[in-house]
Amino acid sequence: MGKGRYFGDDRLRYRIENRKNRYTECIYCSKESHTREHVPSKVFLQKPFPDDLPTLPACYECNNAFSKKELLVSLLIQIMKKELLNNYEFPESTNGRIEKNEGLLMKVKNIIATGDASKLDSDIRSVLVKLARGHSVWDLSKGYYIDSDAVNHDRINVDYRFLHEMTQDEIDDFLAVYFVNRLPLPEIGSRLFDTRLLVYQDDTENINEVIVLWEEVQEGEYEYICYQFDNVIEVKIVINNFLFAKIHFKEM
Numbered sequence: 001m002g003k004g005r006y007f008g009d010d011r012l013r014y015r016i017e018n019r020k021n022r023y024t025e026c027i028y029c030s031k032e033s034h035t036r037e038h039v040p041s042k043v044f045l046q047k048p049f050p051d052d053l054p055t056l057p058a059c060y061e062c063n064n065a066f067s068k069k070e071l072l073v074s075l076l077i078q079i080m081k082k083e084l085l086n087n088y089e090f091p092e093s094t095n096g097r098i099e100k101n102e103g104l105l106m107k108v109k110n111i112i113a114t115g116d117a118s119k120l121d122s123d124i125r126s127v128l129v130k131l132a133r134g135h136s137v138w139d140l141s142k143g144y145y146i147d148s149d150a151v152n153h154d155r156i157n158v159d160y161r162f163l164h165e166m167t168q169d170e171i172d173d174f175l176a177v178y179f180v181n182r183l184p185l186p187e188i189g190s191r192l193f194d195t196r197l198l199v200y201q202d203d204t205e206n207i208n209e210v211i212v213l214w215e216e217v218q219e220g221e222y223e224y225i226c227y228q229f230d231n232v233i234e235v236k237i238v239i240n241n242f243l244f245a246k247i248h249f250k251e252m
């Protein structure tokens, strides 16, 4: 089965699958969309980009507004990595982004120099929610525009930390796969159902475990995992092996 094909509820297709010459709706604001965007955005990846990067329908306005914030966050991560990790050099794609955005680079450097990275907190949160929503729509066919059958915007929780703020045990915990034996399975036909949901046989205990695997979009650059636990959709994202984020959407 092709990665990325959607075999779920046909009535949701206009939100979940980007198709030319078909009515599609922006997953962020529900307006008609004529553009698509990569999930995740390429700004968090390095060249050569994966050639099967998912795309979802998003309107031009949302796309554009998020792009600026995403560039800011990607530069913040790279600059912090360079300052905090020994011998870390910017990858080639980052150098290219810096050359084209020197003003933004100076802005981020100044914020870090004054020790007040919390100034970027709302941008970071907004980008993380946006990324999480994309993964949730892609994997679970849920979490698109906030309406009666989706999620309540007031009930989103974002928790993030950087690599140097975590112990190895905390990192290991964060990176664990999900065991979902007692939970309902995702919608049949949703992409997660077809790709990263596995039955793992534990011979010593003689039981089968249903597990959800992490999706490695690009090794060392971008990984995520998501699942619905009762009325909460949880998405965990690791960006550039440096920013570790957990996002919860509560369903109404």
Ligand SMILES: [Zn+2]
Pocket (backbone or CB within 6 Å): 026, 027, 028, 029, 030, 031, 058, 059, 060, 061, 062, 063
């Ligand atoms: Zn939009």
